[in-house]
């Protein structure tokens with residue numbers, strides 16, 4: 177509970193200083209620079225809560241955190257901005273000198289992502305996947321990494337035909353290529369070949385339906401879920417159909433039928449049509465050389481029978497975003513997650529946390545915890561940063577797979593009930609914890625650490641409690657939606 181003390185502690189220090197010190201404090205945290213090319217200049221500062229603050233004589237709001245800020249329209253050339261804080265007896269002033277120079281914005285910057293050099297590997301290099309491997313569509317690398325096609329099992333041979341400093345370009349089939357991080361690949365003597373598919377069987381196995389495709393060697397694959405009707409598709413690269421039937425038993429829990437298509441000379445596609453509108457996830461991996469797809473049955477739709485995974489973003493030496501007065505996103509995230517956990521457990525749900533203290537864990541460790549914990553659904557909690565510190569930026573939810581859109585929408589709707597600005601529902605989000613297909617998942621970016629009005633909300637434990645309550649209502653709404661969709 178260290179994070180809770182941290183927040184109330186910093187507020188307590190700020191107010192005790194206010195009571196003792198005669199001169200109001202004034203710390204300018206943003207806007208102190210020598211020159212700018214923007215006419216509108218934003219100044220942000222900190223004083224004791226309860227003081228007044230002025231920028232060029234105009235009073236601006238001081239939040240309960242002590243944060244304040246405002247904008248000034250600059251004149252071309254040199255400007256002097258006066259920032260003043262006042263308490264009941266004294267005042268404190270600082271001057272900022274800044275030069276404003278208009279610049280011509282018409283020359284376009286080249287796109288960095290398209291500049292990566294790929295060198296050819298000839299003859300092709302035989303590599304195999306290592307645990308944790310995933311394919312990327314392109315070689316771009318923003319903060320979330322290159323756009324993921326999906327995870328792959330280990331020990332799959334691939335043909336590398338090109339490379340960058342940290343990626344291999346691999347030939348998946350005659351007409352398809354992808355990238356794989358060198359971190360997740362090793363050289364091998366095994367060659368990737370085009371193979372004929374063998375027998376395909378489907379059986380009900382307790383809480384999932386299991387499809388098994390026999391192959392002479394392991395092959396790379398890609399999967400996705402389509403809606404209307406809900407269908408899981410799996411492409412197996414370097415595979416040609418030689419399966420003359422699909423054995424389907426009629427006692428399946430989630431799968432209505434499986435169909436196949438040869439979509440290219442060496443791409444074999446399985447189409448798994450579900451009985452229900454909402455998928456509860458599936459896993460793909462090899463058992464020997466059999467590609468096994470486990471399609472989860474719909475669980476009981478009562479919270480008391482479910483296991484919910486909760487992820488508090490960042491932690492340890494990675495604090496995430498830091499607010500104007502120094503609140504750490506990692507601590508706010510964990511506080512909200514512990515509140516959600518509490519509410520869920522009171523309702524009888526089992527909760528699996530990726531972290532319950534201020535520790536640093538990797539994305540793959542987090543994913544591993546949720547897979548081992550057999551979660552039925554997972555929510556990652558973060559708080560955002562960016563945009564103007566003076567504005568309310570709002571709340572947002574994120575999903576990667578289209579099958580998780582309604583879940584993200586349910587949680588967003590409940591967050592909006594708090595009267596927050598809608599920062600949006602974002603799909604195809606390339607966040608690692610949105611990538612697993614094994615369970616429905618979403619990312620909640622509750623508010624913006626960088627926004628002064630939202631920093632004030634996040635610093636308030638009662639408000640964090642409200643955020644937690646709304647998030648749980650959103651999950652409950654999703655369960656109701658699934659129930660309603662069942663025939």
Ligand SMILES: [Zn+2]
Pocket residue numbers: 489490496497505558559560
């Ligand atoms: Zn974050």
